[in-house]
Amino acid sequence: MHRPANSTYLPAVDRAASGMKVQILPGESWWGGAVSDAPQMPYTEAAHFSRSLIGSTCGNQAQPFLLSNLGRYIYSHEPFSFEFVDGNLHLSGPQEFTVEHPGHTLHAAFLAAQARYFQASGQIPDASLFRQAQFNTWIELTYHHNQKDIEAYAQAIVAKGYSPGVLMIDDTWQEAYGVWQFHAGRFPDPKGMLQRLHALGFKVMLWVVPYVSPDSAEYRGLAAQGALIREDRRAEVAAHFGDKPALFRWWNGVSALLDLTNPSALRWLKTQLTRLETDYGIDGFKFDAGDADAIENSLWPNLKYNLPSNGNDQSERFAQFGVQYPLNEYRACWKAGGQPLAQRLKDKDHTWDALRTLLPSGLAQGLMGYPFTCPDMIGGGEYRSFESAESIDQELVVRSAQASALFPMMQFSAAPWRILDEQHQAYCLSAAQLHAEFADEILALAANAARTGEPILRHLEYVFPRQGFAAVSDQFLLGDILVAPVLAAGAIERDVIFPHGKWRSADGELFEGPCKRLISAPLARLPWFRRV
Numbered sequence: 001m002h003r004p005a006n007s008t009y010l011p012a013v014d015r016a017a018s019g020m021k022v023q024i025l026p027g028e029s030w031w032g033g034a035v036s037d038a039p040q041m042p043y044t045e046a047a048h049f050s051r052s053l054i055g056s057t058c059g060n061q062a063q064p065f066l067l068s069n070l071g072r073y074i075y076s077h078e079p080f081s082f083e084f085v086d087g088n089l090h091l092s093g094p095q096e097f098t099v100e101h102p103g104h105t106l107h108a109a110f111l112a113a114q115a116r117y118f119q120a121s122g123q124i125p126d127a128s129l130f131r132q133a134q135f136n137t138w139i140e141l142t143y144h145h146n147q148k149d150i151e152a153y154a155q156a157i158v159a160k161g162y163s164p165g166v167l168m169i170d171d172t173w174q175e176a177y178g179v180w181q182f183h184a185g186r187f188p189d190p191k192g193m194l195q196r197l198h199a200l201g202f203k204v205m206l207w208v209v210p211y212v213s214p215d216s217a218e219y220r221g222l223a224a225q226g227a228l229i230r231e232d233r234r235a236e237v238a239a240h241f242g243d244k245p246a247l248f249r250w251w252n253g254v255s256a257l258l259d260l261t262n263p264s265a266l267r268w269l270k271t272q273l274t275r276l277e278t279d280y281g282i283d284g285f286k287f288d289a290g291d292a293d294a295i296e297n298s299l300w301p302n303l304k305y306n307l308p309s310n311g312n313d314q315s316e317r318f319a320q321f322g323v324q325y326p327l328n329e330y331r332a333c334w335k336a337g338g339q340p341l342a343q344r345l346k347d348k349d350h351t352w353d354a355l356r357t358l359l360p361s362g363l364a365q366g367l368m369g370y371p372f373t374c375p376d377m378i379g380g381g382e383y384r385s386f387e388s389a390e391s392i393d394q395e396l397v398v399r400s401a402q403a404s405a406l407f408p409m410m411q412f413s414a415a416p417w418r419i420l421d422e423q424h425q426a427y428c429l430s431a432a433q434l435h436a437e438f439a440d441e442i443l444a445l446a447a448n449a450a451r452t453g454e455p456i457l458r459h460l461e462y463v464f465p466r467q468g469f470a471a472v473s474d475q476f477l478l479g480d481i482l483v484a485p486v487l488a489a490g491a492i493e494r495d496v497i498f499p500h501g502k503w504r505s506a507d508g509e510l511f512e513g514p515c516k517r518l519i520s521a522p523l524a525r526l527p528w529f530r531r532v
Helices: 035-040 106-117 147-159 190-200 217-225 235-241 263-280 311-322 358-367 394-405 422-437 439-452
Strands: 020-023 030-034 049-052 061-068 073-075 081-085 088-092 098-100 134-136 166-169 174-176 179-182 203-208 248-250 253-257 284-287 328-330 476-478 481-483 493-505 510-520 528-531
Touching: 030 035, 030 358, 035 049, 035 358, 061 106, 073 106, 098 106, 134 147, 147 166, 147 190, 179 263, 190 203, 190 263, 217 253, 217 263, 263 311, 284 311, 311 328, 358 394, 358 476, 394 422, 422 439, 439 476, 481 493
Parallel strands: 134 166, 166 203, 203 284, 284 328
Antiparallel strands: 020 088, 030 061, 049 081, 061 073, 073 098, 081 088, 174 179, 248 253, 476 481, 481 528, 493 510, 493 528
């Protein structure tokens, strides 16, 4: 067996009894695995945490990858389970693990792993995703999408002073899942609608998923081609269920699922999306529901499906398919690091606790090789929170917009002018304008990420290694900009940790680090500082 220098290989003969044990070094902190676990990161000697990545992407991006601030990393080509307990990291899974120690910092560990396992593609997603705040129709229309209300939403965006950029039309624009045609009753003139949206200055994306409604003609045609994941073909199973497509339970019901290992399924999906581009002028697609978990949590969890491995493979192939579309968005991905894909954080509740997970999650995305990060919809993507005015926290929406403003991307869904009073809406508009002002810097950082694979949103530990910043997850660096959003209800000031160097605030005040200072942050202000 070939063993690269500074590497350790251990076969996991028995997942329950063997694998690998790595001792956590004094002062060592670890990141990686699943982005959704970021609020628990970094994992240290004192950590008590376990996670299985086998058949799961945990609702967001994931990688078979862990890295530490002391320059070590662990990688496997296959999903695995890990546990931090009693000062050790235990790994198990049906494969071999690589452990390397290429340097002495988080930066060194990341660059070594990235160059070997998830190289940068040289491309970025469509620049319009970065330049202006994005708008998604989901919370405004939920399961009631229609031409009239979509056009009214787009017109209001412009009328309220926001710059037109990307407009995402979400679920229920279509006839059914897998029937990728505009619903004739709700969209009497989709081509005209696209022309009018383009005239307003928008690029338009459509929501699509790999699911197919089982009562559609498309389902029957795909089944005949063998393009849908099928039930186990063992004789005893076939005798009970028949040799036919499996059905999977997901958040929108029960559907068949495209077998993305089958070239005919990929050709079929490509044909559908090309038709939407050609016939209507659609600019791109939001690729949703690529979760690995759906296969593992199906109606018949004890059956096997004709996949080469498991749900992780299905998720990986869905991301590979989307690379051909520069204007894209993904929420669930597996082993897609370095690819030119816009990676949105998963839907979060409309709470302060959920808002506080935003920064550690964005930082974890970058450290796991997903640099083109987009926060969740501003105020939270859980639509039920916005169904009544009484449930809306206007201060929370403003602080969410500010926290998102200097991410590589930001995305509105609930219309600020509908849910906020005039003053709070003005603060959200100001956050969107701040993002647009930084567009050129953000795009330059995106271009660097495409060349080098490095994060756009950077952890202080990544840039200023081994200076005590490993546990700081409520601040981040965007290039030479230190950003410290307010993440607590009622707060009008916050402590800001300044690393070594001189840092100038937006109003000209100068701070010399390393130091910690209490900074005034009334509701109108997002604290940010440029290194000079």
